[in-house]
Amino acid sequence: MPKIDLKFTKSVITKRPENSYKGNFGRILVIGGNANFGGAIIMSASAAVYAGAGLVTTATEPSNFTALHSRLPESMVVDYSDETYLKELIPTMNVLVIGPGLGTSAKSLQILNFVLGQVSAEQSLIIDGSAITLIAEHHLPFPTAPKLIFTPHQMEWQRLSQIAIADQTDDQNQAVLAQWRQHNPNITLVLKAHRTKVYLPDNSVWENTAGNPGMATGGSGDTLTGILAACVGQFQPADKAVLAGVYIHSDIADELTDDGNYVTLPQEIIPLLPKFMGRLASD
Numbered sequence: 529m530p531k532i533d534l535k536f537t538k539s540v541i542t543k544r545p546e547n548s549y550k551g552n553f554g555r556i557l558v559i560g561g562n563a564n565f566g567g568a569i570i571m572s573a574s575a576a577v578y579a580g581a582g583l584v585t586t587a588t589e590p591s592n593f594t595a596l597h598s599r600l601p602e603s604m605v606v607d608y609s610d611e612t613y614l615k616e617l618i619p620t621m622n623v624l625v626i627g628p629g630l631g632t633s634a635k636s637l638q639i640l641n642f643v644l645g646q647v648s649a650e651q652s653l654i655i656d657g658s659a660i661t662l663i664a665e666h667h668l669p670f671p672t673a674p675k676l677i678f679t680p681h682q683m684e685w686q687r688l689s690q691i692a693i694a695d696q697t698d699d700q701n702q703a704v705l706a707q708w709r710q711h712n713p714n715i716t717l718v719l720k721a722h723r724t725k726v727y728l729p730d731n732s733v734w735e736n737t738a739g740n741p742g743m744a745t746g747g748s749g750d751t752l753t754g755i756l757a758a759c760v761g762q763f764q765p766a767d768k769a770v771l772a773g774v775y776i777h778s779d780i781a782d783e784l785t786d787d788g789n790y791v792t793l794p795q796e797i798i799p800l801l802p803k804f805m806g807r808l809a810s811d
């Protein structure tokens with residue numbers, strides 16, 4: 529099984545061309561954060577900004593606007609229930625994230641259904657957290673056109689795939705993915721665990737070599753979604769960008785742990801992204 533390691537990740541994270549502008553580095557829309565889980569979407573958006581996304585917009589519950597503006601002025605905001613505005617905005621995006629802190633209410637379901645109906649072939653959609661739970665609960669069909677990147681933890685994967693956690697072997701996981709790929713060949717699974725595995729559309733399965741139990745804290749996966757979005761928005765091909773994003777998240781956490789941290793808080797990982805990626809690009 530191929531491993532996701534530092535050498536591989538360095539090959540993906542390239543130096544920026546001198547003659548470039550924000551439009552070259554991905555227009556990202558992150559959607560989530562209900563009135564209770566605003567922190568989740570703030571962490572996702574922050575990670576996207578700090579991992580180098582050219583432009584980040586956050587669609588969330590309006591009660592999160594003030595916190596978002598004050599914590600992350602780089603991101604624009606939009607009411608996640610404003611379908612008229614979103615209908616115009618979504619086609620201008622390269623990468624969308626849906627799910628961190630979205631919740632599972634009727635309103636959350638309405639937003640998810642709307643977004644699933646708007647994404648198009650040239651776009652990548654990262655589906656995480658509550659969005660995975662909602663798709664499983666309501667048997668929502670996957671959109672057939674865009675690149676889909678699911679980022680479940682093992683319980684979310686159990687809900688979506690119907691494979692019990694104890695039975696989540698590569699063979700079982702691949703069998704489910706093979707069925708889904710008949711409708712959309714461009715499905716990637718990032719199955720998060722101690723050693724996260726990434727199942728790519730070419731049927732390869734990659735294993736992360738970094739990561740540690742300090743990452744077992746709320747918001748860790750929300751942060752990963754932003755890093756993945758930024759990587760897909762900046763680096764080609766998208767499959768390699770996903771692998772690199774998984775590694776960057778965990779390697780920074782490993783550095784914090786090596787420094788003596790017992791827990792690796794998302795808020796400590798996020799500000800380390802620019803320097804870590806700069807190091808990868810220049811080595």
Ligand SMILES: NC(=O)C1=CN([C@@H]2O[C@H](COP(=O)(O)OP(=O)(O)OC[C@H]3O[C@@H](n4cnc5c(N)ncnc54)[C@H](O)[C@@H]3O)[C@@H](O)[C@H]2O)[C@@H](O)CC1
Pocket residue numbers: 564565566567568569627628629630631657658659661681682683684746747748749750
């Ligand atoms: N600060 C915030 O606003 C936060 C919001 N969050 C959001 O909260 C929503 C619910 O997500 P949760 O994952 O907390 O809840 P879920 O209910 O979706 O999943 C947690 C359940 O799965 C079980 N489980 C089994 N194996 C697991 C594994 N390997 N990893 C995690 N859980 C496992 C747990 O025991 C628990 O019963 C998501 O939208 C998420 O993005 C969380 O990320 C936590 C932080």
Ligand SMILES: Nc1ncnc2c1ncn2[C@@H]1O[C@H](COP(=O)(O)OP(=O)(O)O)[C@@H](O)[C@H]1O
Pocket residue numbers: 657680681720721722723724738739740741742743744745746747748749750751752
């Ligand atoms: N013991 C562990 N070892 C390595 N990585 C871990 C460990 N526990 C959690 N993680 C990582 O932390 C993240 C947890 O994601 P998730 O459960 O979705 O968190 P949340 O929804 O709270 O943001 C994943 O990237 C996972 O790989």
Ligand SMILES: [Mg+2]
Pocket residue numbers: 656657681749750
């Ligand atoms: Mg999660």
